Amino acid sequence: MFQISLTFPDGNKRDYAAGITAAEVASDISTSLGKKAISATVNGAHHDLQWPIAADATIAINTMKDAEPALELVRHDLAHIMARAVQEIWPDVKVTIGPVINNGWYYDFDRKEPFTPEDLGLIEKKMKDIINQRDGVRTEVWERDRAIQHYKDTGEPFKVELIESIPGDEPIRMYWHGEWQDLCRGPHLQHTGQVPADGFKLMHVAGAYWRGDSSREQLQRIYGVAFLNKEQLKAHLTMLEEAAKRDHRKLGREMDLFHMQEEAPGQIFWHPNGWKIYTTLQDYMRRQQERGGYVEVNTPQVVDRKLWEASGHWDKYQENMFIVEVDEEHAREKAVNALKPMNCPCHVQVYNQGMKSYRDLPLRMAEFGSCNRYEPSGALHGIMRVRGFTQDDAHIFCREDQIEVETKKFIEFLSNIYRDLGFENFSIKFSDRPEQRAGSDEVWDKSENALRSATEAAGYDFELNPGEGAFYGPKLEFVLTDAIGRDWQCGTLQVDFVLPERLDAHYIAEDGQKHRPVMLHRAVLGSFERFIGILIESSAGRLPFWLAPRQVVVAAIVSDANEYCQEVVAALRAQGVRAELDLRNEKINYKVREHSVGKVPVILACGMREVEERSVSVRRLGEKQTSTSSLEEIVSTLTLEAKAPDQL
RNA sequence: GCUGCUGUAGCUCAGUGGUAGAGCACUCCCUUGGUAAGGGAGAGGUCGGUGGUUCAAUCCCACUCAGCAGCACCA
Numbered sequence: 263m264f265q266i267s268l269t270f271p272d273g274n275k276r277d278y279a280a281g282i283t284a285a286e287v288a289s290d291i292s293t294s295l296g297k298k299a300i301s302a303t304v305n306g307a308h309h310d311l312q313w314p315i316a317a318d319a320t321i322a323i324n325t326m327k328d329a330e331p332a333l334e335l336v337r338h339d340l341a342h343i344m345a346r347a348v349q350e351i352w353p354d355v356k357v358t359i360g361p362v363i364n365n366g367w368y369y370d371f372d373r374k375e376p377f378t379p380e381d382l383g384l385i386e387k388k389m390k391d392i393i394n395q396r397d398g399v400r401t402e403v404w405e406r407d408r409a410i411q412h413y414k415d416t417g418e419p420f421k422v423e424l425i426e427s428i429p430g431d432e433p434i435r436m437y438w439h440g441e442w443q444d445l446c447r448g449p450h451l452q453h454t455g456q457v458p459a460d461g462f463k464l465m466h467v468a469g470a471y472w473r474g475d476s477s478r479e480q481l482q483r484i485y486g487v488a489f490l491n492k493e494q495l496k497a498h499l500t501m502l503e504e505a506a507k508r509d510h511r512k513l514g515r516e517m518d519l520f521h522m523q524e525e526a527p528g529q530i531f532w533h534p535n536g537w538k539i540y541t542t543l544q545d546y547m548r549r550q551q552e553r554g555g556y557v558e559v560n561t562p563q564v565v566d567r568k569l570w571e572a573s574g575h576w577d578k579y580q581e582n583m584f585i586v587e588v589d590e591e592h593a594r595e596k597a598v599n600a601l602k603p604m605n606c607p608c609h610v611q612v613y614n615q616g617m618k619s620y621r622d623l624p625l626r627m628a629e630f631g632s633c634n635r636y637e638p639s640g641a642l643h644g645i646m647r648v649r650g651f652t653q654d655d656a657h658i659f660c661r662e663d664q665i666e667v668e669t670k671k672f673i674e675f676l677s678n679i680y681r682d683l684g685f686e687n688f689s690i691k692f693s694d695r696p697e698q699r700a701g702s703d704e705v706w707d708k709s710e711n712a713l714r715s716a717t718e719a720a721g722y723d724f725e726l727n728p729g730e731g732a733f734y735g736p737k738l739e740f741v742l743t744d745a746i747g748r749d750w751q752c753g754t755l756q757v758d759f760v761l762p763e764r765l766d767a768h769y770i771a772e773d774g775q776k777h778r779p780v781m782l783h784r785a786v787l788g789s790f791e792r793f794i795g796i797l798i799e800s801s802a803g804r805l806p807f808w809l810a811p812r813q814v815v816v817a818a819i820v821s822d823a824n825e826y827c828q829e830v831v832a833a834l835r836a837q838g839v840r841a842e843l844d845l846r847n848e849k850i851n852y853k854v855r856e857h858s859v860g861k862v863p864v865i866l867a868c869g870m871r872e873v874e875e876r877s878v879s880v881r882r883l884g885e886k887q888t889s890t891s892s893l894e895e896i897v898s899t900l901t902l903e904a905k906a907p908d909q910l
Numbered sequence: 911g912c913u914g915c916u917g918u919a920g921c922u923c924a925g926u927g928g929u930a931g932a933g934c935a936c937u938c939c940c941u942u943g944g945u946a947a948g949g950g951a952g953a954g955g956u957c958g959g960u961g962g963u964u965c966a967a968u969c970c971c972a973c974u975c976a977g978c979a980g981c982a983c984c985a
Contacts, residue, residue: 368980376914468980469913476982480913483980515921524958524976582983633985638911639976641983653985751985788985820942847941848948855946869944881945888945 269320278315285311285452288323298325300335300456301449308334310449312401326456326490334362337488339399339439339451340389340462341367344486346442347388357444358420358472358481365498366462366487370470372420377482382464385484389462396455397440401448403433409445420472421445461495462488510798511644517803517861519811520645528642528649530791535811538840539797540790542809544630546906547654547679547787553908554675556628556656561608563632567598573607574764575600578733582635584649605631606758606783609657610765613779618769623779624660624668630790631655644795646750651789658782659767662708665757668782669716669738676740676753676786682907683797684806689749690722691739693730700734700760709757709780710736734760740786744800752788752796757781803861804883807903812862814841814900816878817853819869821845826873830866830893837901858883864900 264280268287278287284304288311289296301310303322308331315321324331341360348355348371360369371377377385404412406425413421424445425434437446439454451457463486470483489495506512514520519536522529532540551558564586570576575583584601602608609627618625632652641647658668673690680688692714695706713736717724724738731737740753758781762768768776787793797805807813814834818827824845834841844853850867857865866878867888878896881888891899902910 379915466979467914470981471912474982476912480981482913485980522977527976635984638983640911640913640981642977647984651985754985785985792985817945818942819944822942849941849943850945851943852947853945858946865945867945869942871944879945886945 266315267318268315269318271320271322280316281314283311284309284313284315284321284323287315287321291323295323295325299323300325300328300451301331303331308449310335310399310401311452313449329490332490333488335449335451336457336461336490337362337367338449339454339457340486340488341369342437342439342442342444342446342450343389343392343454343457344385344464344484345369345371345444346439347385347392348484349442351384351388356418356420359424365489366465366485368470368483368485370472370481370483372472372479372481377467377484382467382484386464390459392440393454393457393459395440396453398453399437399439399450401435401437401450404436406430406434409434409436413445458489458491460492461490462486463495463499508799508802509644510646510795513798513803513861514645516859517798517811519798522644526650527639528637528647530645530648530650536794538811539794539805539809542906543787543790543794544654546682546908547630549906549908550675550679551628551654551656554626554671556626558628558630559609559612560629561602561605561612561631563601563634564599565602565608567600569607569611570600572765573610573761575603575607579603582637584634584636601634602631603633603635605629605633605653605655606657606761606781607765610761610767610781613657613659613767614765618659618779620661620769620771620777623769624658624664625779626656626658628654628656645791646795648789648791651791653785653789654787655783655785658784659762659769659779660782661777662712662780665709665712665780665782666716666719669713669755670720672755672782672784673717673720673722673738679786680740680742680753684801685742687743688753689741689743690717690724691727691730691741691751692717692724693727693732693737693739695736696729696731696733698733699731705759706736709759713738713755713757732756732758734758742796744796750792750796752793753786754784754788756783758783804863805861807863807900808906810861810863811840812842812860813839813904814864814866815844815853815857815862816841816866816868817844817850817857819850819867821847822870823868823873826876827868830868830878833893833897834900837897837904839897839900839904854881866896
């Protein structure tokens with residue numbers, strides 16, 4: 263028998279017979295470690311304790327104190343335990359897959375009857391029983407044919423399909439949790455009792471397509487969250503409650519920003535407060551674009567299908583377009599139109615007016631373009647995913663050799679704006695050529711290289727999204743992370759060689775000949791609607807002063823101060839500060855509470871003392887303490903605060 | 911679009927086969943109160959829509975619309 267040498271994290275080495283399992287190694291170190299061990303990391307790979315070690319290796323024995331592998335194993339085993347529980351309760355349910363995800367796991371089941379919330383309680387109880395049984399976990403490698411036959415015999419068609427899709431050189435591993443068997447590549451805990459019985463919770467049931475394919479069977483997916491102990495679980499559930507409190511749909515109502523209604527699904531009725539945020543942001547973006555060398559245009563909403571046919575949208579995007587057919591009697595001529603889902607074809611029309619010279623390039627054409635897309639009903643989500651929205655869109659018409667410089671410029675432009683808006687950190691995803699694409703490989707090489715090197719030159723790392731590019735070119739996506747860790751794609755930059763070709767855009771180069779420009783599609787905010795949703799949620803409604811729709815409320819403490827309050831409001835408004843008056847017959851407690859709930863950043867309260875001193879009592883949102891300022895002082899302070907970051 | 915759930919007053923939610931209720935918000939009155947809800951009175955609803963069952967439907971059934979969660983799709 264071979265001897266092998268294992269190196270431990272502390273540098274110690276021990277010799278063992280080849281083929282020894284990690285469990286045996288752990289027990290050899292100490293009996294208690296043998297019991298506490300949950301898995302082993304062998305040569306950097308995570309394995310369960312039954313893993314036989316054939317050659318010299320580095321090894322670390324993991325226990326529940328090693329949070330990362332422990333969570334992975336606990337969640338993974340819970341997926342199996344849940345599947346077993348479901349099959350013990352309803353033996354005819356078919357099992358499929360159940361991976362670990364953020365904070366927990368899910369498992370997809372095929373069952374005719376829907377799982378009810380009561381069912382979740384039953385399953386949870388059964389899972390706890392299984393955990394308390396402390397059933398051992400064991401594994402075997404099976405021959406492919408045997409595994410397929412097994413699942414044919416037990417009536418598990420999804421498992422058969424899974425095995426058939428496992429590459430031929432990969433072993434087929436079977437695991438048993440007690441008597442219950444599942445196909446799995448592991449690793450797993452030693453026995454079910456190692457799962458903390460009070461650290462998990464089944465959250466909800468939802469539909470999910472088999473293999474993520476909407477043409478395949480729809481299964482029922484049960485989601486669970488799991489942690490190493492009760493306290494961590496509780497902290498997670500509390501975090502979810504906090505997240506729900508900052509939901510932009512809830513805050514939008516509380517702050518009276520907007521509403522939506524049945525007659526216009528996926529479209530927003532902006533109220534005065536919300537529209538103030540929108541226009542303030544738009545004014546800011548317009549100033550930035552002017553500084554950034556953009557020209558602003560505006561193009562039609564309703565456009566003849568002929569243009570969409572030429573651009574390729576009619577072919578590739580029709581499902582998502584609002585088609586407008588006008589009754590012939592009412593129409594000057596019979597025509598089928600569509601509301602524009604994107605601005606690019608219209609921008610090419612503007613570009614195409616008159617001859618363009620190479621001296622005109624790069625031409626940066628911006629539009630706050632209102633677009634309508636017929637999004638699937640299930641995709642709609644508050645103001646974040648809507649059917650009518652406005653992009654801060656622009657198209658940069660340039661030569662191929664300008665792509666890199668323009669990309670670099672854009673990334674700088676965007677990062678400045680994100681910083682102004684309070685997002686110091688963002689990540690970049692780079693999506694390269696998809697399988698189905700237009701344009702030659704040569705052109706793709708060129709544009710991918712240009713995007714990549716420009717991003718690197720700007721000093722940013724990016725994550726590769728292989729095959730996720732648009733059919734017409736590669737793209738960069740700029741992703742913001744909000745205050746509770748959720749990612750949102752906002753900005754984008756896409757290289758496009760195809761549309762200029764389809765819509766016959768050209769310029770006259772130095773050689774006197776016609777050449778095709780390249781188009782860079784780009785947006786910073788993405789859409790105002792989504793971006794405002796992100797701003798609301800990440801700030802929990804406490805927008806920076808310059809963006810707050812109601813910046814100041816001047817509240818009278820006694821009615822004898824009413825006149826003075828009006829004077830304060832007038833002084834603030836004269837300086838462009840958005841100030842409102844609250845002279846209602848209510849106590850100051852009541853007014854403070856109401857405006858605090860309404861997320862007004864500054865409340866200025868005035869009673870007789872302030873009238874006499876010509877001062878105000880200042881209360882800032884989120885602070886318990888108040889301070890006193892003279893009228894002149896507070897007006898100049900707030901005037902400065904009300905300025906946008908680019909106007910300081 | 912698919913699966914499941916939900917739809918009652920402006921908001922949050924009770925409730926019943928015999929055409930409805932609370933709290934907050936709103937209006938009016940009292941109260942002039944010093945930093946997160948002062949007191950009283952009043953008004954407010956074809957119970958998402960359409961059709962069906964029934965002597966009678968907000969409640970039961972069918973269809974439909976919208977919302978929510980997830981999937982698929984995406985700014």
